[in-house]
Amino acid sequence: MKAHILSELGRRTEAPPISWLMATTLARPQLISLAAGFTDNESLPVKDVRRLLGEILCSPATGQAALQYGTTAGDPALRALTARHLQSLDGQPEAGRAYSPDRMIISNGSQQMLYMVTEALCDPGDIVLVEDPSYFVYLGILQSHGVQARGVPMEKDGLDLARLEAVLKDLKRSGELRRVKLLYLVSYYQNPTGLTTSFAKKAKALKLLREYERAAGHPIYLVEDAAYRELRFQGEGVKSTLSIKGAQERVIYAGTYSKPFATGARVGFGLMPEPVLTAVLRIKGNHDFGSSNLLQQLLARSLSTGRYEKHLAELRARYGRKAQVMRKALLEHFPPGVEWWEPDGGLYFWARLPERLASGPKSKLFQKVLASDVLYVPGELCYAHDPTRRKPNHEMRLSFGGATEANVREGIARLGAVIRGFLQSC
Amino acid sequence: MKAHILSELGRRTEAPPISWLMATTLARPQLISLAAGFTDNESLPVKDVRRLLGEILCSPATGQAALQYGTTAGDPALRALTARHLQSLDGQPEAGRAYSPDRMIISNGSQQMLYMVTEALCDPGDIVLVEDPSYFVYLGILQSHGVQARGVPMEKDGLDLARLEAVLKDLKRSGELRRVKLLYLVSYYQNPTGLTTSFAKKAKALKLLREYERAAGHPIYLVEDAAYRELRFQGEGVKSTLSIKGAQERVIYAGTYSKPFATGARVGFGLMPEPVLTAVLRIKGNHDFGSSNLLQQLLARSLSTGRYEKHLAELRARYGRKAQVMRKALLEHFPPGVEWWEPDGGLYFWARLPERLASGPKSKLFQKVLASDVLYVPGELCYAHDPTRRKPNHEMRLSFGGATEANVREGIARLGAVIRGFLQSC
Numbered sequence: 001m002k003a004h005i006l007s008e009l010g011r012r013t014e015a016p017p018i019s020w021l022m023a024t025t026l027a028r029p030q031l032i033s034l035a036a037g038f039t040d041n042e043s044l045p046v047k048d049v050r051r052l053l054g055e056i057l058c059s060p061a062t063g064q065a066a067l068q069y070g071t072t073a074g075d076p077a078l079r080a081l082t083a084r085h086l087q088s089l090d091g092q093p094e095a096g097r098a099y100s101p102d103r104m105i106i107s108n109g110s111q112q113m114l115y116m117v118t119e120a121l122c123d124p125g126d127i128v129l130v131e132d133p134s135y136f137v138y139l140g141i142l143q144s145h146g147v148q149a150r151g152v153p154m155e156k157d158g159l160d161l162a163r164l165e166a167v168l169k170d171l172k173r174s175g176e177l178r179r180v181k182l183l184y185l186v187s188y189y190q191n192p193t194g195l196t197t198s199f200a201k202k203a204k205a206l207k208l209l210r211e212y213e214r215a216a217g218h219p220i221y222l223v224e225d226a227a228y229r230e231l232r233f234q235g236e237g238v239k240s241t242l243s244i245k246g247a248q249e250r251v252i253y254a255g256t257y258s259k260p261f262a263t264g265a266r267v268g269f270g271l272m273p274e275p276v277l278t279a280v281l282r283i284k285g286n287h288d289f290g291s292s293n294l295l296q297q298l299l300a301r302s303l304s305t306g307r308y309e310k311h312l313a314e315l316r317a318r319y320g321r322k323a324q325v326m327r328k329a330l331l332e333h334f335p336p337g338v339e340w341w342e343p344d345g346g347l348y349f350w351a352r353l354p355e356r357l358a359s360g361p362k363s364k365l366f367q368k369v370l371a372s373d374v375l376y377v378p379g380e381l382c383y384a385h386d387p388t389r390r391k392p393n394h395e396m397r398l399s400f401g402g403a404t405e406a407n408v409r410e411g412i413a414r415l416g417a418v419i420r421g422f423l424q425s426c
Numbered sequence: 427m428k429a430h431i432l433s434e435l436g437r438r439t440e441a442p443p444i445s446w447l448m449a450t451t452l453a454r455p456q457l458i459s460l461a462a463g464f465t466d467n468e469s470l471p472v473k474d475v476r477r478l479l480g481e482i483l484c485s486p487a488t489g490q491a492a493l494q495y496g497t498t499a500g501d502p503a504l505r506a507l508t509a510r511h512l513q514s515l516d517g518q519p520e521a522g523r524a525y526s527p528d529r530m531i532i533s534n535g536s537q538q539m540l541y542m543v544t545e546a547l548c549d550p551g552d553i554v555l556v557e558d559p560s561y562f563v564y565l566g567i568l569q570s571h572g573v574q575a576r577g578v579p580m581e582k583d584g585l586d587l588a589r590l591e592a593v594l595k596d597l598k599r600s601g602e603l604r605r606v607k608l609l610y611l612v613s614y615y616q617n618p619t620g621l622t623t624s625f626a627k628k629a630k631a632l633k634l635l636r637e638y639e640r641a642a643g644h645p646i647y648l649v650e651d652a653a654y655r656e657l658r659f660q661g662e663g664v665k666s667t668l669s670i671k672g673a674q675e676r677v678i679y680a681g682t683y684s685k686p687f688a689t690g691a692r693v694g695f696g697l698m699p700e701p702v703l704t705a706v707l708r709i710k711g712n713h714d715f716g717s718s719n720l721l722q723q724l725l726a727r728s729l730s731t732g733r734y735e736k737h738l739a740e741l742r743a744r745y746g747r748k749a750q751v752m753r754k755a756l757l758e759h760f761p762p763g764v765e766w767w768e769p770d771g772g773l774y775f776w777a778r779l780p781e782r783l784a785s786g787p788k789s790k791l792f793q794k795v796l797a798s799d800v801l802y803v804p805g806e807l808c809y810a811h812d813p814t815r816r817k818p819n820h821e822m823r824l825s826f827g828g829a830t831e832a833n834v835r836e837g838i839a840r841l842g843a844v845i846r847g848f849l850q851s852c
Contacts, residue, residue, distance in 0.1 A: 003604050003643030010546040010705040019498060019711060038495055046489030049720075053479050063472030067690035069464055072445060108534055108714045115713050120436040141712045178429050217429030264493035264719035279436040286567045287541050287713075288534045289444060293690035294475075295718055 013144035017381040032411035038402035070293040074106025078300040090243040098248035110256035110268035120279035129183040133382035149384030158197025182221040188229040189346025192397035228346035230260040233320030235344035322400040333416025347401035439570035443807040458837035464828035496719040500532025504726040516669040524674035536682035536694035546705035555609040559808035575810030584623025608647040614655040615772025618823035654772035656686040659746030661770030748826040759842025773827035
């Protein structure tokens with residue numbers, strides 16, 4: 001047997017697409033990047049953060065508390081404020097059990113929460129159900145842990161439930177159901193499609209999972225990744241899975257303050273039932289025994305002073321404007337035959353080209369677009385390795401988050417021209 | 427086969443002793459804790475941090491950069507400053523390859539670095555060599571990953587090399603050498619013993635590991651955890667393993683700014699060779715794709731403005747004073763038959779009672795001490811589960827980090843009285 005230097009996990013873990021995209025961006029300073037999930041630089045709350053940190057650090061008592069270790073679960077005040085905030089987003093007047101701060105752990109962005117939940121639940125060979133397409137960094141986590149992903153296609157209002165049921169049936173038939181640990185949903189303004197799963201669909205999906213639990217022999221959790229939830233700029237707010245009766249037994253909710261407040265602050269959180277809660281808390285103890293107290297105090301104070309809500313209102317208006325800029329540019333510059341959904345929030349449009357036009361990293365289209373100094377995320381990077389279907393290769397994720405309005409316009413114009421050229425010639 | 431809810435890792439991960447100690451502390455507000463590895467509250471650089479963050483956030487350019495995502499490896503300026511800082515600590519005038527910022531990754535404290543290195547190198551069933559006793563949170567990481575620990579006893583100047591060689595020989599004989607992935611050393615003012623491994627011993631240990639590599643079939647890394655390195659208050663500085671010729675191929679160096687600057691800021695770093703570097707970088711991409719940029723800019727500015735060095739000088743003087751307070755109290759109040767080493771830095775004394783006097787969490791001694799409102803870390807918590815020896819159970823870790831000078835005096839006085847009582851009656 002060959003001796004390996006790295007562990008199995010070490011060998012399985014792939015370079016994330018994000019590093020390749022970032023390297024490509026850095027190599028071309030003149031590039032218009034419609035790829036990055038960065039938030040808008042201009043929108044970052046520099047003055048707010050300065051004032052809030054100034055307040056925290058102006059007295060020895062609050063200053064020392066912020067610069068000292070905290071607890072592994074996270075600052076109790078931030079957890080209480082976050083619980084109240086979620087209740088209010090869900091329109092729940094009563095302090096329901098599902099929202100209890102005792103069920104909450106603060107993490108380094110929601111990314112770390114997704115990592116720890118996967119560590120706590122999944123062994124190599126296990127199966128996780130994901131939206132098809134899904135958030136590529138989560139797909140990377142699954143891959144590194146040797147977990148298989150099964151994709152469930154999306155409809156305009158979220159997950160295709162008939163297909164979800166078909167996948168569960170198939171897995172039951174093949175005896176693999178006991179390996180299914182969770183369904184992962186990016187439920188609001190999804191990364192990458194911009195689609196939102198309706199409340200009715202989330203409730204039905206949860207019900208469906210419970211129906212298959214007996215055959216699985218253990219709970220099948222619904223992980224709701226609500227990273228983009230607060231970046232809504234149109235449409236109605238949608239309640240989270242936490243508001244479904246009995247959800248506190250099966251829902252793992254992951255949220256973050258990175259996107260709605262400051263990506264450089266990296267504070268996220270998760271709510272979950274036992275025994276996942278205890279397992280994740282112990283894992284967090286081993287990861288770092290608690291996130292930076294200074295950043296947690298910053299977020300707590302931004303929430304308690306109302307600065308958070310004020311900033312968020314500005315942010316939503318800004319992204320709403322930028323989404324409209326991209327929408328208009330798409331209508332003007334993209335040829336017929338290219339489709340997209342209009343998102344109600346978040347940072348992304350998902351453009352679907354005719355199937356004959358490949359958009360992958362090695363495609364002529366991608367190369368030609370890059371030669372015109374525009375970068376997009378090739379759609380195929382957002383599809384799991386799922387042996388039961390071929391990866392679609394004719395889509396692109398277009399972000400209006402990081403680029404200026406002028407660059408969004410110019411980027412889409414150049415991209416449209418290149419696509420038009422390819423469609424005319426083939 | 428029984429279906430489990432949690433993964434193997436989820437089931438293996440134990441509650442860290444630290445949470446039990448913390449819960450005990452919180453339940454008794456009047457408690458004098460000589461247990462916590464907290465730094466001194468009074469010493470936290472509240473004013474410095476306020477000024478530094480104020481400077482960063484006073485211009486949109488530097489403010490926005492701090493509040494935006496950074497790269498997964500970490501801020502280039504912080505990495506360059508850290509590399510230079512390490513070179514200067516090691517008295518290396520030349521920018522040697524071992525210190526290159528390209529080999530460095532910034533992490534959430536050094537704890538996350540230890541976690542990721544273990545993930546990258548160790549599979550369940552693998553073996554890691556540790557000091558006996560060692561840092562209990564690292565022992566928890568090993569345990570959660572199903573990694574066996576083999577303890578190598580300590581001498582006054584660090585690891586007992588003859589015993590290290592004996593352990594390696596044993597493992598070679600039993601055919602287990604191929605499972606040995608690394609030797610973990612807390613090399614400066616060790617947690618828990620306060621002992622420092624001499625440079626000569628580190629170099630010899632590294633040489634010894636290399637001698638056994640052929641039989642192992644892969645590299646055996648030396649992980650130098652230098653968490654307490656900068657908290658030196660007496661004695662000579664000791665060079666790190668990075669300064670050993672050829673070390674850049676086999677040394678993984680983990681450092682932190684938590685202890686020497688602010689535990690609430692949680693910025694650590696690691697330097698390592700390929701292929702560990704690439705694996706850890708990818709794992710970091712999955713954990714959180716980069717530590718908080720705001721905290722990294724804070725540390726970078728504290729280093730570049732000289733505030734870091736000024737603060738550190740104050741901190742060392744303060745801990746030196748507190749260590750003297752504890753030393754005097756130990757001399758005055760502890761009965762003959764109790765031994766300890768005098769640390770040259772760090773936060774800990776390690777008291778060794780006569781072997782007949784058990785000090786574990788369930789011992790009469792521990793309970794009686796707790797009843798007198800004093801808390802220590804029972805020594806047995808710092809020993810790995812190593813089937814080849816019984817865990818010693820007659821030691822205690824005593825920290826002068828968190829308690830005030832008056833409480834250090836009073837705590838040791840009470841502790842001494844209880845020990846004296848037990849020794850007289852048995």
